[in-house]
Amino acid sequence: MxxxxxxxxxxxxxxxxxxxxxxxxxxxxxxxxxxxxxxPEIMQAMVKKAAHGIYGYTTFCERYYLSIIQWWKKRFDLDIDKEWISFSPGIIPGINILLQILTKPGEHVIVQEPVYYPFYSSIENHQCKIVQNSLVYKNGTYEMDFADLEEKASDPKASVLILCSPHNPVGRVWTIDELNRVAEICLKHNVWIISDEMHGDLVYKGNQHHPLFAVNPKIKNQSIICAAPSKTFNVAGLQTSIIMIPNKDLREQYQQKLIQFGLMRPNVFGVEGTIAAYESCxxxxxxxxxxxxxxxxxxxxxxxxxxxxxxxxxxxxxxxxxxxxxxxxxxxxxxxxxxxxxxxxxxxxxxxxxxxxxxxxxxxxxxxxxxxxxxxxxxxxxxxxxxxx
Structure with a gap:
């Protein structure tokens, strides 16, 4: 290369x-x-699919799910059930669907600014209030303000925290202790966590990304992980993101929303690109x-x-x-x-x-x-x- x-x-x-x-x-x-x-393996998969000459409606296959499961096991030692894996054309569309299910107008959604700005419009789309648990800029880096998070999460109107892990734009890889403290606060106050882990593969030496599900098993039933091969392999245009939902009731509601919005099928090249990326790259x-x-x-x-x-x-x-x-x-x-x-x-x-x-x-x-x-x-x-x- x-x-x-x-x-x-x-x-x-x-x-x-x-x-x-x-x-x-x-x-x-x-x-x-x-x-x-x-x-090259991704390009070859695209060329092969293009050469087939039929670009009809596409569905998911066992190899697609297996490639995701094996990737997360190898990279993060996380065991994922196939049933958890749902689809979205992008993480932001997925977050919007989740907020539509998890919130009511007027409820509070917590973010840790400065943070990826499409979170803000996603919250406003559902007539919810943006509540800032601002990161603390100290000695050239950023830390979470846990006392402030506790206060914001304890408000009866607080329903969701959108967590950016690793954090965009400040580049922090949250430690196990930091993530566990976030999980414990949200469990205590019955606040859902939507964890955007898009950049989890792009981590520099000396650091290790920890999926939210891995740091506190209790949070699995009250959280969602959003991920994709997009940032890792530069394939955002394939519009194939992964929404992991262990909670069965929420997962069924999410999948029903996909059907309502006509979003249940992936891009014709997305499945092939994901398989090639996770299996071979x-x-x-x-x-x-x-x-x-x-x-x-x-x-x-x-x-x-x-x-x-x-x-x-x-x-x-x-x-x-x-x-x-x-x-x-x-x-x-x-x-x-x-x-x-x-x-x-x-x-x-x-x-x-x-x-x-x-x-x-x-x-x-x-x-x-x-x-x-x-x-x-x-x-x-x-x-x-x-x-x-």
């Missing part, structure tokens, strides 16, 4: 590359997909993680030695870096526009992730090193111009 190959994505209907006015001028370092080609993931760690080390060293005004929050997982730009004296849209106009870099706007993200931007480092080096030079020059002004 040539990770340094700068694959051209313009003209391919890419959300990332279509979101910028001039791809020859601006580098998109936003949107959490990767500028790397997928593993672990080696590709391991190579990817090595390359991403190299990119992370390069970016971290560059900021430390040449752009100390920006502090990268060292991620324990994900291919994203949360950048503290508070020393630049700009916030919100002004900060985003400065990087766009002066550095010609498009980041994800930090303020979208929550009120404590105003002085931050989110940077995607899943790209060839040459592109990353070019981007860092641009950022350096832009920051110099801020200091000059």
């Amino acid at each position: 040539n990770w340094n190959d700068c694959v051209v994505r313009t003209g391919t209907h890419s959300v990332k590359w279509s979101s910028i006015p001039d791809p020859n001028e601006i580098i998109p370092m936003c949107i959490a997909d990767m500028d790397f080609q997928v593993a 672990e080696y590709w993931l391991e190579e990817l993680l090595v390359y991403l760690e190299g990119n992370l080390q390069y970016v971290s060293n560059y900021f430390k030695t040449k752009i100390p005004e920006i502090i990268p929050i060292q991620p324990e997982a994900t291919h994203l870096i949360w950048l503290d730009c508070s020393q630049l004296g700009m916030k919100g849209e002004e900060l985003f526009q400065y990087f766009l106009n002066e550095a010609k870099i498009k980041f994800d706007e930090g303020y979208k992730f929550g009120q404590n993200g105003d002085s931050f931007v989110r940077m995607n480092i899943a790209c060839p090193r040459e592109r990353l080096e070019n981007a860092m030079k641009r950022i350096e020059e832009a920051v110099k111009s801020v200091k000059h002004k």
Whole structure:
């Protein structure tokens, strides 16, 4: 795999590359997909399916379920029952369906901001109140505020906590102790947990992702895990996500909603892509993680030695870096526009992730090193111009 190959994505209907006015001028370092080609085995599975020439209604097969079960057992030592596995075209659609079942208008849904911003619209879609259990930014990293979580969960109107594990955008991999404390609080106050574990495979050395079900068996009947091969293998366009629901009553209600919305069948290529990824592409993931760690080390060293005004929050997982730009004296849209106009870099706007993200931007480092080096030079020059002004 040539990770340094700068694959051209313009003209391919890419959300990332279509979101910028001039791809020859601006580098998109936003949107959490990767500028790397997928593993050859996934491409071969797609070609084989395409060559078959019939793209009719598709269903799931035993091999699909087995590939998921074996992956989670091998990577996380988690035993999954086939019956738990439900489908969604994406994690956010899945969360929306779950919220429709688990909440009533006016109830509280807790999030830990700064957090993946589609959570907010998902909560508002169901006329629920967004309740912030804000993460604590301390000594260059983030921690959970358990006393505040206890207080928010104890409110009789609190019905659901949406947990981001590993956390997007701050990059934390929650420890067993942290996850167990969350589970115990939610069990005590009868609050459901929807655990978004999309980035669970993209974890750096020295850290280990712990699925929520594994840290506290009691929480299985009061929680859901949302996952997918999407981030791991760069196949978000296949629109095949995994919603694990051990609670039988909730699972039946969820599956009934899929039928009501006509969402019970997967993308014709999604099943083949998932099987190929989980059965044959672990080696590709391991190579990817090595390359991403190299990119992370390069970016971290560059900021430390040449752009100390920006502090990268060292991620324990994900291919994203949360950048503290508070020393630049700009916030919100002004900060985003400065990087766009002066550095010609498009980041994800930090303020979208929550009120404590105003002085931050989110940077995607899943790209060839040459592109990353070019981007860092641009950022350096832009920051110099801020200091000059």
